[in-house]
Amino acid sequence: MTDTTRIVLAGRPTGEPTHDDFRTETVALPEPRDGEVLLKTRYLSLDPYMRGRMNDAKSYAAQVEIGDPMVGGTVSEVLESRADGFAPGDVVLGYAGWQTHSVEKAAGLFKLDQKQPLSTALGVLGMPGFTAYAGLLILGKPQPGETVVVAAATGPVGSAVGQIARIKGARAVGIAGGPEKVAYLKELGFDAAVDHRADDFVAQLEAATPDGIDVYFENVGGKVWDAVLPRMNEFGRVPVCGLVSGYNATALPEGPNRVPALMGAVLQKSLTLRGFIQREFADQMPQFRREMSQWIEEGKVQYREDITDGLENAVDAFIGMLRGANFGKVVIKVAE
Amino acid sequence: MTDTTRIVLAGRPTGEPTHDDFRTETVALPEPRDGEVLLKTRYLSLDPYMRGRMNDAKSYAAQVEIGDPMVGGTVSEVLESRADGFAPGDVVLGYAGWQTHSVEKAAGLFKLDQKQPLSTALGVLGMPGFTAYAGLLILGKPQPGETVVVAAATGPVGSAVGQIARIKGARAVGIAGGPEKVAYLKELGFDAAVDHRADDFVAQLEAATPDGIDVYFENVGGKVWDAVLPRMNEFGRVPVCGLVSGYNATALPEGPNRVPALMGAVLQKSLTLRGFIQREFADQMPQFRREMSQWIEEGKVQYREDITDGLENAVDAFIGMLRGANFGKVVIKVAE
Numbered sequence: 001m002t003d004t005t006r007i008v009l010a011g012r013p014t015g016e017p018t019h020d021d022f023r024t025e026t027v028a029l030p031e032p033r034d035g036e037v038l039l040k041t042r043y044l045s046l047d048p049y050m051r052g053r054m055n056d057a058k059s060y061a062a063q064v065e066i067g068d069p070m071v072g073g074t075v076s077e078v079l080e081s082r083a084d085g086f087a088p089g090d091v092v093l094g095y096a097g098w099q100t101h102s103v104e105k106a107a108g109l110f111k112l113d114q115k116q117p118l119s120t121a122l123g124v125l126g127m128p129g130f131t132a133y134a135g136l137l138i139l140g141k142p143q144p145g146e147t148v149v150v151a152a153a154t155g156p157v158g159s160a161v162g163q164i165a166r167i168k169g170a171r172a173v174g175i176a177g178g179p180e181k182v183a184y185l186k187e188l189g190f191d192a193a194v195d196h197r198a199d200d201f202v203a204q205l206e207a208a209t210p211d212g213i214d215v216y217f218e219n220v221g222g223k224v225w226d227a228v229l230p231r232m233n234e235f236g237r238v239p240v241c242g243l244v245s246g247y248n249a250t251a252l253p254e255g256p257n258r259v260p261a262l263m264g265a266v267l268q269k270s271l272t273l274r275g276f277i278q279r280e281f282a283d284q285m286p287q288f289r290r291e292m293s294q295w296i297e298e299g300k301v302q303y304r305e306d307i308t309d310g311l312e313n314a315v316d317a318f319i320g321m322l323r324g325a326n327f328g329k330v331v332i333k334v335a336e
Numbered sequence: 337m338t339d340t341t342r343i344v345l346a347g348r349p350t351g352e353p354t355h356d357d358f359r360t361e362t363v364a365l366p367e368p369r370d371g372e373v374l375l376k377t378r379y380l381s382l383d384p385y386m387r388g389r390m391n392d393a394k395s396y397a398a399q400v401e402i403g404d405p406m407v408g409g410t411v412s413e414v415l416e417s418r419a420d421g422f423a424p425g426d427v428v429l430g431y432a433g434w435q436t437h438s439v440e441k442a443a444g445l446f447k448l449d450q451k452q453p454l455s456t457a458l459g460v461l462g463m464p465g466f467t468a469y470a471g472l473l474i475l476g477k478p479q480p481g482e483t484v485v486v487a488a489a490t491g492p493v494g495s496a497v498g499q500i501a502r503i504k505g506a507r508a509v510g511i512a513g514g515p516e517k518v519a520y521l522k523e524l525g526f527d528a529a530v531d532h533r534a535d536d537f538v539a540q541l542e543a544a545t546p547d548g549i550d551v552y553f554e555n556v557g558g559k560v561w562d563a564v565l566p567r568m569n570e571f572g573r574v575p576v577c578g579l580v581s582g583y584n585a586t587a588l589p590e591g592p593n594r595v596p597a598l599m600g601a602v603l604q605k606s607l608t609l610r611g612f613i614q615r616e617f618a619d620q621m622p623q624f625r626r627e628m629s630q631w632i633e634e635g636k637v638q639y640r641e642d643i644t645d646g647l648e649n650a651v652d653a654f655i656g657m658l659r660g661a662n663f664g665k666v667v668i669k670v671a672e
Contacts, residue, residue, distance in 0.1 A: 240599060256588035257589045257594050258594075260557060260579065262595055263576060272611075273608070273609040275604065
């Protein structure tokens with residue numbers, strides 16, 4: 001019998017989550033049955049979408065119930081196996097959530113065999129990287145010479161979007177908060193970088209996009225989107241991947257109601273806005289892993305991780321991420 | 337030397353246009369040169385997009401300058417020809433605008449040879465019908481059994497959208513203003529019809545779309561769009577063709593600002609919003625004319641025209657159209 005220590009949802013947050021919305025508990029796991037494995041979590045991914053799962057509202061995926069463990073992608077090690085093809089010591093990508101151990105059906109696991117560090121299976125080589133790849137290439141369709149703008153650009157999705165855009169011959173403009181992140185975007189090879197916290201953010205964006213914007217990869221919403229919209233070119237594409245600036249909002253912002261202006265721009269510029277979740281494009285995943293691995297090896301894609309030790313620090317890391325305090329992909333190192 | 341009587345833009349309207357924004361004048365036309373023809377206007381099309389051309393603002397097409405004739409599609413008869421292939425008596429589709437005569441390059445004209453009345457070249461067989469066809473089929477992509485909703489549904493675009501949706505096996509729901517128009521939609525074979533002027537409009541829409549909405553063909557914006565959005569299904573498509581409810585607006589509506597709610601719905605439901613103007617799909621025009629002609633002959637597509645006699649009544653007809661006072665495609669019969 002193995003115990004798991006896990007962080008469960010204790011209450012539904014109003015606005016920014018607090019420690020009161022979470023509870024840590026230790027419970028006994030069942031023994032693995034046929035087709036199942038017992039896992040020890042090594043890395044847990046923290047991602048903005050998890051904030052939506054905490055709401056009691058129809059979101060783009062099932063909500064987490066009160067008392068249930070918080071969900072999340074994980075890299076785990078097999079401790080015991082009752083499933084063909086899985087042996088103790090194997091490392092797998094799964095969805096065990098915020099806990100130290102789990103029993104899972106082997107059918108839902110992906111055996112990892114990669115040159116890059118294991119944590120990248122949750123970042124540049126995992127869901128965030130694939131979100132960038134699929135959203136940009138399938139929906140954004142950047143053409144050589146076009147301008148691609150992405151916000152939250154030092155995050156795992158945004159940094160991949162910009163670097164893939166450059167691989168495809170487009171001009172990449174990143175938006176991030178603060179001079180340190182802006183400097184990092186230039187290190188990554190972005191053609192221009194803009195600080196959304198600067199007083200002259202709108203002027204910076206204009207200067208960085210002299211030919212307008214052909215693809216805006218939407219991660220944040222809010223004031224960034226308001227500044228981007230007037231710069232969109234005719235036939236521009238806007239893959240809508242996330243809206244993190246509003247995830248903690250408790251009410252709609254004050255007026256005026258800008259929906260008619262938004263719809264007017266969509267009409268006048270023949271824009272395409274397209275919401276998506278990466279699983280829609282799951283059939284592209286093998287190709288993504290091949291291409292992204294190669295780009296990393298060739299130095300064409302760099303990545304940055306923001307790794308915190310210990311599951312007990314997950315709540316603080318999560319709250320910080322929603323504030324933009326992280327710098328790179330947020331990963332919790334749960335165990336060696 | 338031939339004179340033309342024409343209606344020119346006298347001022348840029350604030351809100352709803354008035355007679356003061358137009359001026360009628362009679363001027364001498366130049367003689368046609370090589371490659372040109374002298375035309376007598378028989379029918380003039382009035383369409384909501386013309387309101388946008390009256391503004392001093394970047395719209396989706398060039399604005400009309402003060403003192404210039406109002407633009408518009410026309411069916412005309414050739415009076416004199418200095419162009420190969422055009423002879424007096426020929427009837428052509430052109431873009432002569434709000435005037436009784438014009439001299440035009442023959443290269444921009446389309447010789448009409450159709451079984452249906454000439455006025456239909458401005459409606460069901462013309463730009464509005466093609467807008468419906470291309471927007472619905474190329475962008476909306478209705479599948480058999482899906483629900484297609486269209487507003488301004490008795491208008492030339494909306495009525496074609498609903499009928500083409502039914503031809504493709506989808507369920508067609510029309511939104512229109514007033515019981516007479518709602519009754520007409522049922523005559524046209526719409527599966528359901530909803531009155532946006534009714535107090536229980538939102539409840540009517542819910543009842544009419546028990547399986548949600550897969551395609552919303554956007555002609556109007558405003559409160560209709562607000563009511564439609566919560567009914568959109570996952571992967572729904574929204575071709576954005578017009579926003580007539582806002583064309584006379586002088587300011588954005590009061591708050592709250594609903595943009596975050598709109599973007600949230602786009603994200604959560606993987607919606608596609610796509611603005612368009614029919615000319616993007618001009619290569620489909622020949623196929624449209626073949627198919628639409630056949631559908632009309634087979635009785636699968638019906639149409640309704642709202643024809644007013646005399647160019648001198650164009651301003652009143654135009655103002656009324658923007659209020660939704662027309663019933664069917666608005667056409668001015670300029671001459672026999």
